[in-house]
Amino acid sequence: MSSHVLQQTPPRKKYILASVAVGAFLSTFDGGVVNVGLPKMAAEFRVSISMIQWVPSVYLLTMSALLIIFGTLADMYGRKHIYNGGYAVVAVFSILCALTNNISLLILTRMLQGVGGAMIMANGLAIATENYPPEQRGKNIGTLASVAAIGSLAGPSLGGIVIGLWGWRWIFILNCLVAALGFTVSHLIIPADRGKGKGKAKKFDAWGSLYVIVGMVSFIYAISNLNDFGWSSPIILISLALFLLSVLAVAIQERRAENPVLDFELFKVRIFWTSIIAALISFITMYSSTILIPFYYQKVLGYSPQAAGLFMMAFPLGMAVMAVFAGRLSDKIGYALLTTGGMVLNALALILLAHVGLRTPLVQVLLAVFGMGASLGLFQAPNNSCIMGNVPKNKLGIATGISQLVKNLGMVLGITLSVAVFQYGMRARTGLAYSDAFAPSAATVYYLAAGLSIVGAFFSLNRGHSKPLPIVNGKKA
Template sequence: MFENIKKSSNYKWYVFASVSIGTFMSTLDGSIVNVALPSIADEFQADLKLIQWIPLSYLLIITSCLLFFGKIADTLGKTKVFSWGFIGFMLGSTLCAFSPNIYILIISRVFQGIGAAMIMANSSGIIIDVFPPSERGKALGTVGTIVALGSMTGPPLGGLLTGMVGWSSIFLINIPIGIFGLLGSIYLLPKEKVNKFKSFDFLGAFLWAIGIVSLIYGLSLIEELGITTKVITYIAVGVLGLLLFIKIEFKNNDPLLDLELFKDPIFTTGNIAGLLSFVAMFFANLFMPFYFQEVKGIEANHVGLLMMAFPLSMAFIAPLSGTLSDKFGYRILTTTGMGLMALNLFALSKISATSPTPLIVFAFGVFGVCMGLFQSPNNSSVMGVVPKPKLGIAGGILATMRNLGMVLGIALSVTLFSYRQKFYLDLQVQEKFANALGDTFFFAGFIALIGLVLSFTRAKETKKIKVNVKGS
């Protein structure tokens, strides 16, 4: 049966469906968790500074591991690493569900993040591998729809499960999905030739992880401690680790991060613009459930329904945007998406405790249009300039930038939000929250503007990067 499927002309879509299960599961998990954060905070009596580490630890470990698993996949095979990712994700989900306190939950999210990193690092590479260039934008655009479906299902399902069963159920829902994904990856995905294992850049992997973790942890401490010796030390260690990482990658014959890829301006600017889009987006993504519940007094199950505005609009726009990018190019679509995001964030900077809820929901839906316009063409442009032998590491880089954007978005928004709240101490709690949130959105608008400039000014087309023989 499976051999006949592999010989079918539609085999690429079977591969797409199998990969999409992993994409759906990881995005479902992210959107479910955000809606449940207020409930988890209430049960464990945790403040925002601690609660932020539930999404942050997950995203941080993903960001630290994506390059590692992208590189490993180029040797062991993308399918094998992708399959093991489901096992790790299900194990982490089980540990999360039965966590007795907030600290065990945060640690369990680390295990979940390792599995997610194995899946995310190889999803784009597997899809790009089986689709011809003429259909690449369409395929990645449809991935955007899967992302939207996962995000769309998460809020109402998370609100319903949290309200009726409890927050533990939002992690257990990953188990049956993960089983289907694992079976699909074993029986449907292409089997790749295992390359001879060369020396691995363990020092580079260590420096990258230390650099990212130290930098983000230092940024997260600013709100609580201010600019102190401890904070400066963490940030300095992070920056130094990343600088040393870049230095040794230039000299390494088989680097973890192939810097040859960054010689192409489309690859470089596309990755940076993608990072900035997620930084700006996560300024809103983290705080909207708190705004609806704490300021507007809306129950968790209803908040989940309101937050569907984002994935619903993205589900409609993403495949259309991907198809259009195949015909007309990516620049006009990515620039429009980032421009709309900037305008939307500046408009939301006027948010208050009395802002009409339908208007806020509409604005949140506009974010889905922005991301739908931007992500599919941007991802297609980035992966389209990468030679086939380097798709694994390129997919890892793309996913790393995406998750690094999420991590930075959470860390910077919480720090800025907490700092701005101190300027409104004489206001009522709801107005203080809304005013600080508005200031946070205003700052995020400038981040989106930088992404707009990058999207507009980058080159229209380039030749594929030559394969670095030493690193392949």
């Protein structure tokens, strides 16, 4: 009997990873497929760009506010029900998004869809980590990173096709189908949670959760709108003040909470907090460059939006290719060399982009963008393996929530900082044509991002361990 169970274990584990991969795909697919439909939505509802931008923004805000909370809840009460419930929530509210007849309802349904997105994202890495032995962790996380990159490739292309054939409402039907697939396979394949019954007796940190939600929403809202409103805007100042008060409240509350929603004990471990800082830096550099590249393709080189979208695929393609390789290699040689090398190569790719101009061959630009994606793929899969391999199993949910939150924060900070620096450079060159002013203004952004990548390499190299800590019987050795 035991022999039969052992024979059945490997294929079942493969299916578990495949089911989690659906969530990794959905996490990036959603953004791409929805963003491509924003112009059509704005035209139908007769609203401005600033209003329609809330359709993706409210989803990001909701997820960011709830990631840590759902990660903690999963650690307490079990992952499967929360993870599966996330797919159900996304599927239901995707249908409602497709049926809405005004912009306010669409924004509301997207916010509720973001609740489901947080339930999924806060648990995917944790499920993949706890159901496989440590020696397969890097390979699996690399596979998930590659699938996520494929999702970012598929979103805009499939979204454009669907909108062209049937209209923007069908992109949410497409989202629903992916979520329904995720719910079905995870319900059938992911094993039931064990040993979580005792967690029901624990007291949930409601006040800490509230402070975290207020803090995340106020911070991301302030940073996202900083370039539009300016530092002196009352709404920005109020949001930042609310964020600082929330940070203080969280610090006070979590010290006395029986089961803190944000466990500061994790940040006492050097290898954890250095990996988190390195991850934040990597995402800042990623989005600080990719936000400007479409403008270079369209407004400097004169390509159509369709061609620019095709050229943008070089970045996620590089990441998808490298992530699988890096994840597998990290299981054999550890993560320090790979993550540090990834950040250094990212800096070199950014410097190469800084020398791109009006007469630069397109192939050279594509190679630089592909190289940047590959270098970040080299960094992120081993870095995530490091994070997940150096926390106790009963903290995998909160660790996943923090790592996914860092991605969202990096995106917001990268876009905000790069746009601010770029706009400053363009204003300083108001006498030049746009194509002439673009290259030096963008180059400043790329050089700053390259310098930041070197800082990230320093944190990556000095995290304290050259190999993941061993795990014995689910506990740190």
